[in-house]
Amino acid sequence: MRSWKRTLLILAVLALGAGAYAEDITAADAMFTANNIWMMVSIFLVFTMHLGFATVEVGLTRAKNTVNILFKNTAIVAIGLLTYALIGFNLMYPGDFIIPGVFGFGGFGIAAPEGAAGLIDYAGGAYSYWTDFLFQGMFAATAATIVSGAVAERIKLPSFLIFSVIYVAFVYPFVGSWVWGGGWLAEMNFHDFAGSTLVHSVGGWGALASIMLLGPRLGKYVNGHAKAIPGHSMPLLTIGVFLLWLGWFGFNGGSVLSGDPGAVSYVLVTTSLAAAAGIMGSMITTWVLQKKPDLTMVLNGCLAGLVGITAGADAVSVNAAILIGAVCGTVAVMSVMMFDKLKVDDPVGATTVHLVCGIIGTLAVALSPEYTLGVQALGVLTYGAVCFPAAFLIMFVLKKTLGIRVSEEEELKGLDIGEHGMEAYSGFQIFTNS
Amino acid sequence: MRSWKRTLLILAVLALGAGAYAEDITAADAMFTANNIWMMVSIFLVFTMHLGFATVEVGLTRAKNTVNILFKNTAIVAIGLLTYALIGFNLMYPGDFIIPGVFGFGGFGIAAPEGAAGLIDYAGGAYSYWTDFLFQGMFAATAATIVSGAVAERIKLPSFLIFSVIYVAFVYPFVGSWVWGGGWLAEMNFHDFAGSTLVHSVGGWGALASIMLLGPRLGKYVNGHAKAIPGHSMPLLTIGVFLLWLGWFGFNGGSVLSGDPGAVSYVLVTTSLAAAAGIMGSMITTWVLQKKPDLTMVLNGCLAGLVGITAGADAVSVNAAILIGAVCGTVAVMSVMMFDKLKVDDPVGATTVHLVCGIIGTLAVALSPEYTLGVQALGVLTYGAVCFPAAFLIMFVLKKTLGIRVSEEEELKGLDIGEHGMEAYSGFQIFTNS
Amino acid sequence: MRSWKRTLLILAVLALGAGAYAEDITAADAMFTANNIWMMVSIFLVFTMHLGFATVEVGLTRAKNTVNILFKNTAIVAIGLLTYALIGFNLMYPGDFIIPGVFGFGGFGIAAPEGAAGLIDYAGGAYSYWTDFLFQGMFAATAATIVSGAVAERIKLPSFLIFSVIYVAFVYPFVGSWVWGGGWLAEMNFHDFAGSTLVHSVGGWGALASIMLLGPRLGKYVNGHAKAIPGHSMPLLTIGVFLLWLGWFGFNGGSVLSGDPGAVSYVLVTTSLAAAAGIMGSMITTWVLQKKPDLTMVLNGCLAGLVGITAGADAVSVNAAILIGAVCGTVAVMSVMMFDKLKVDDPVGATTVHLVCGIIGTLAVALSPEYTLGVQALGVLTYGAVCFPAAFLIMFVLKKTLGIRVSEEEELKGLDIGEHGMEAYSGFQIFTNS
Amino acid sequence: MKMKENIMKLIIAYIQPEKLPAVKQALYEKEVFKMSVTNALGCGQQKGYHETYRGADIEVNLLKKVCLEIAVNSEFVDSTIEAIIAGARSGNIGDGKIFVQNLEECIRIRTGEKGPGAIG
Amino acid sequence: MKMKENIMKLIIAYIQPEKLPAVKQALYEKEVFKMSVTNALGCGQQKGYHETYRGADIEVNLLKKVCLEIAVNSEFVDSTIEAIIAGARSGNIGDGKIFVQNLEECIRIRTGEKGPGAIG
Amino acid sequence: MKMKENIMKLIIAYIQPEKLPAVKQALYEKEVFKMSVTNALGCGQQKGYHETYRGADIEVNLLKKVCLEIAVNSEFVDSTIEAIIAGARSGNIGDGKIFVQNLEECIRIRTGEKGPGAIG
Ligand SMILES: Nc1ncnc2c1ncn2[C@@H]1O[C@H](COP(=O)(O)OP(=O)(O)O)[C@@H](O)[C@H]1O
Numbered sequence A, B, C: 001m002r003s004w005k006r007t008l009l010i011l012a013v014l015a016l017g018a019g020a021y022a023e024d025i026t027a028a029d030a031m032f033t034a035n036n037i038w039m040m041v042s043i044f045l046v047f048t049m050h051l052g053f054a055t056v057e058v059g060l061t062r063a064k065n066t067v068n069i070l071f072k073n074t075a076i077v078a079i080g081l082l083t084y085a086l087i088g089f090n091l092m093y094p095g096d097f098i099i100p101g102v103f104g105f106g107g108f109g110i111a112a113p114e115g116a117a118g119l120i121d122y123a124g125g126a127y128s129y130w131t132d133f134l135f136q137g138m139f140a141a142t143a144a145t146i147v148s149g150a151v152a153e154r155i156k157l158p159s160f161l162i163f164s165v166i167y168v169a170f171v172y173p174f175v176g177s178w179v180w181g182g183g184w185l186a187e188m189n190f191h192d193f194a195g196s197t198l199v200h201s202v203g204g205w206g207a208l209a210s211i212m213l214l215g216p217r218l219g220k221y222v223n224g225h226a227k228a229i230p231g232h233s234m235p236l237l238t239i240g241v242f243l244l245w246l247g248w249f250g251f252n253g254g255s256v257l258s259g260d261p262g263a264v265s266y267v268l269v270t271t272s273l274a275a276a277a278g279i280m281g282s283m284i285t286t287w288v289l290q291k292k293p294d295l296t297m298v299l300n301g302c303l304a305g306l307v308g309i310t311a312g313a314d315a316v317s318v319n320a321a322i323l324i325g326a327v328c329g330t331v332a333v334m335s336v337m338m339f340d341k342l343k344v345d346d347p348v349g350a351t352t353v354h355l356v357c358g359i360i361g362t363l364a365v366a367l368s369p370e371y372t373l374g375v376q377a378l379g380v381l382t383y384g385a386v387c388f389p390a391a392f393l394i395m396f397v398l399k400k401t402l403g404i405r406v407s408e409e410e411e412l413k414g415l416d417i418g419e420h421g422m423e424a425y426s427g428f429q430i431f432t433n434s
Numbered sequence D, E, F: 001m002k003m004k005e006n007i008m009k010l011i012i013a014y015i016q017p018e019k020l021p022a023v024k025q026a027l028y029e030k031e032v033f034k035m036s037v038t039n040a041l042g043c044g045q046q047k048g049y050h051e052t053y054r055g056a057d058i059e060v061n062l063l064k065k066v067c068l069e070i071a072v073n074s075e076f077v078d079s080t081i082e083a084i085i086a087g088a089r090s091g092n093i094g095d096g097k098i099f100v101q102n103l104e105e106c107i108r109i110r111t112g113e114k115g116p117g118a119i120g
């Protein structure tokens, strides 16, 4: 903060006569600065989502596994940013492809083009090279974070970290390049505005594959029917969901890739109304199906609405946005129950929120005349066909080698003691028998 | 995030020679973009306040009612946004009035004026139509949230939700139109910059009416004198107050309705200093009156200062701002005690913070030569005369029909089990006998 | 929110023909508005750090001292802002010095220069006077907050508050003027971009002096070797660290002192990568040294990386940033252990994170060709030579007069009951015997 | 030994948490001022309740109770029991139980004092 | 007195927390439906564990246990004990202990009913 | 029965929470290694304290205590009691109480072992 340089500047200015320094500022410079500020704000908002994910996952699981979840989510952010700097960014935005539209790689590491090429000319005055990298990098970790919630309370820490590195460094950017990198799906006019499919489904498929290989938590399915394993902190869950909604303003709003007032503010409105409708839809559904309204379902419903609108936030009408939110909120409640029926144990509902609603949202883009259900469905299937097997393979290899599941004893005592040798709430009396 | 389109754009640009695309950008466009970004940032900050309210209310109440409070606050945000989109926005900003200066309605639903009329020309280049809607919409839910805290730990969920819908959809925007909608009080030069009266007192009057009809919590007043019912989480309370202060930067700063550097930054300064003075004023007062300084009082004092400065943040001097904050902080401590003397049970001090300090702040605007105490007082009285009876009526009808209070047994066991069938802190050993 | 004035404006506009109002807007105005918005966003982010500090400190200490820590951190923000308005700002940025380069004072209180001089001309169109004050003011409290964590769980509240007032009102701005105020170290080209030394080390030296006078917590060192005193909430700790990282975007990004897209976005990237590298460095180190990876160490490592990059975020290369982060993360783990060996009891690792890594970061600036290790080292030594004795003196006087340590009985029962007469988690069953 | 056995009793009562204040009140009136309280989970005739959490079944059959332990000299046994009943009875299943045991010895840590005298 | 003494017993068992569901199951099968549960910390042969927290040594020798208190009529004592053992035994150190005491009296608060009849 | 009665005792002690480490230390020195600990709230001569919360009166008369349960063979009773007193006494009101009861039986779950041998 070298205000003294500022002082000098001012003196200079005064010397020249006030405002003189202003002459060489163009409207384009000012626009570039404003646009870039918007993108940086979006970076902060997306960053905040990682805290949101951490608290949601912690809130929906048991106290004895809290440290482990927090650890995973902290590590993922670091892994995401560093691998994205090393490989991901240039794999997802290769510039020109090696296998046209399918695969490209711009080389290792990050470096801004010289001069204006890395600044005002980098993206037509919308943002700088560094802003672009960081915005995209903040997205990258998300895919692994989604998996983290689904596998919580039973996965071995090292195996999870290895999975995350591979999934975030290679799978996510590789498949991402097909749309956002300008690949073949983009050319087919497949539309996924901010990532219902590219981010959320990619994470969701990874989560599904992982929990299928991992199996349910001990005591989750007792002689054939599902038992509840209540999360230990509703306040943390709620804090997380609000932070995620907040972050979504940047996740979707930033995906406009400029500060364009009309476009961005419209996206913020569709995003907010879909989230609100998701709350309402899930509230009614849980009240009807469970007699008493379940807070965790309503909060899942809010996220469901947000994931659902992500693909078409810029393209659908306000009413369509509300509809998408309401449908996703309603489906979310049923989907959580369905996965339990199928004995697929997902402690936080990640597969429901990110996979199921990610698919719904991607298809719903067809509500806008510009896009066709066929192409949207093709995109959905493609990502499923690639990401599920990929995640399954990685986890399978880990299962056969390092092993992916903690011992029964450790699972009972909790992963906090087992993996980290510490408690999350030292001194508090907590019944650990469930 | 269609970076590939970006790529095309860049190619185009390079073709034309760098910067060429920039030619048609005007300073007004850039200013519009910057202003709108500021307003969007304010939206995010005001949104954050809803999380702040939720955690404050949870922190100041008992563990056994936590889920219920979180549920209410989540529902309110959704209700606020959806009803505001359907009715509120056009009731509060009707454009032209049906009953001049008193009542107008612009029709159901939201739709942006075509072209520039919804963009740069919508508000003289300050923000777009959608930005306006969302900023105003984020305010709307606040009034109901304020009530939520005061009625906590004993109100029936359905009745509260119905009350919220009516109060937020009709009462708040209707009375709001008198000032911000350009109604009769605005014409009389009544000044309420960001809503000490229009938002906080409106909520406060609703809270007062509700708790008078609801009665105190069991065990609050034992043979004639007040017993303490300690809140269960000081960390959640503190998180909430900090988030509210943060949100207030957007609540007040955004109320400048443009990014004007001088005006906005001045408002941020008066807001911050009033909050700081509120902390100091309440700290000294609680230390003197209670021997030991009470954290909950100091945090209430901070909010008191913020509510107090809200009406005049743009109009009063820096010293006046500090004075207003200090007075509100001091009064807050005494007011909390006074309401207890009056056997009006308000678990979170909502009536003190939002009503009492909202009134003080509105009157204090007269410290600025531009405004008169008489008109400010008239405004205060008007809102009390309309909102208190309105809220009272709604609650009264609910009391006679659905009932507004849970059974004694449910209140003792806690609303989390009663209304939601779940616990907020599963596994934790908590004494529920108080 | 006077939308009605807006309405008038629009009418005016339409009268003049759309866009007419736009004529007198210059690119410089737009740039000024954009820059100032960026600085205001930075203010919000830095403000958020205070909540981050509060939750980190609470998370790493015992439940029985929670209220006291929250109280201190709330008070400090108020003290910081008010004293900075009264004295600090004009002591740190005196304009011209009384003792050249060493000491200056611009007079009591704050007041913006008239007209453009306080606006567009104040800082060459980068931000307004009020923005400058608030941004700097948000930094001020930080130094005292750092001390707060180190002295937690045993210091007398009044003595701590008095210490904070003096340290924040006089010491911090006085020594700060030597660099940011344009003093002698600035003239020697000592570089501390955002305050590894000016903020973090200044706080760190204060912390070290204080805990040396205060002595370790009861039961911390039992017959010669260190016993663990586990913190009571890992979720609060994690929330705090994420909020601090978020805040750092404003702490470092705002220190560019304008919205310059290239400069700011580059700083955000170096800051993020250093934080990520800090996580990785500490993760590996704790895993190796403690067998099981310790979450608290990894989170300290993240902060260590952030403190480390703060001095050179604008000057070092991307790779250097990663290196600095990794080194600080690794050193942090060892340093925490070392301080325990030295029987210097620092419950939150403030001395490690802010002092040790502040020094490393300041020296690491020499990785950039523009700056020399000699001058950087001189700066480090100077601040140590002034701040440590200053803090020591203040605390020593307090120790001999008011006393700085609570009674043994109070320490055992907890400061929440002792200093505030309340519990942080009313109703929860907590073992208070450690 | 024998004798003492009849002199001091340990009364253990499981009651509904919300009744604790009333029971304490009733005990005070009978001049029983000393007691120890812990919170417990109980399972008895009161069948517990079924809820669903995220659609899955959750059967809560361990209900929150409060456990009182009161050491008294035998002449106080009856009045203590009456007081507990007076404060804790609601007539509903789940009101709880009172158990009485012999106490061989009682020592006041502060003074080392032993026997009946140390109880109060 | 003597007689009663033999009629009712209070069984106190300390078990591993994770065994509680199994023990409850086993007790139900033996038709013992009533019990009180508290969580406790235990220290015994099972030596506890050492961890490091921020590099400092942390010795946890008070391990989480669950305490069961079950009042039964003497004819149920053996079957109750068997059930507890059946549910709680893992063969590892730390499985826990069962203690049996005499119970002088038992009162059902709801009805005031006394003696063996009030137990069940 | 009679005999056993004299062989095993259950010692229950309520102490100040902050004294637990000292008491454990003292017990170790007397070679008493096994015990169970729960936290309790106690109300006794120690009058509790008055505070105000948000200006309203809050009377805390249930103070935090720790409850120790130790089963021992009779020859250990005295040394155990001494150890507890040694560790827990501060001379102030609130130091706590020790209660001694007979123990009819003791079973080690792991081995099924019964009687005095199972205690240690
Ligand atoms: N035989 C017993 N052993 C231990 N605790 C018991 C026993 N019977 C009852 N309790 C305790 O008393 C509580 C109330 O008993 P319950 O049978 O539900 O009500 P009631 O005594 O009115 O029939 C139980 O939750 C349990 O804590």
Ligand SMILES: Nc1ncnc2c1ncn2[C@@H]1O[C@H](COP(=O)(O)OP(=O)(O)O)[C@@H](O)[C@H]1O
Binding pocket: E014, E041, E042, E043, E044, E045, E046, E063, E065, E092, E093, E094, E095, E096, E097, F034, F035, F036, F037, F069, F070, F071, F072, F108, F109, F110, F119, F120
């Ligand atoms: N003599 C005793 N007094 C009180 N509690 C005991 C006693 N012996 C064992 N316990 C309880 O039983 C638990 C298990 O005992 P431990 O000796 O660790 O296992 P094992 O009985 O298999 O040797 C202890 O943690 C403690 O709670």
Ligand SMILES: Nc1ncnc2c1ncn2[C@@H]1O[C@H](COP(=O)(O)OP(=O)(O)O)[C@@H](O)[C@H]1O
Binding pocket: D034, D035, D036, D037, D069, D070, D071, D072, D108, D109, D110, D119, D120, F014, F041, F042, F043, F044, F045, F046, F063, F065, F092, F093, F094, F095, F096, F097
């Ligand atoms: N008669 C009793 N029955 C049950 N618990 C008791 C009894 N007397 C004392 N206690 C326990 O011992 C603790 C300390 O007793 P107190 O009377 O306060 O101190 P002192 O024994 O030094 O007079 C009490 O808080 C309570 O937990």
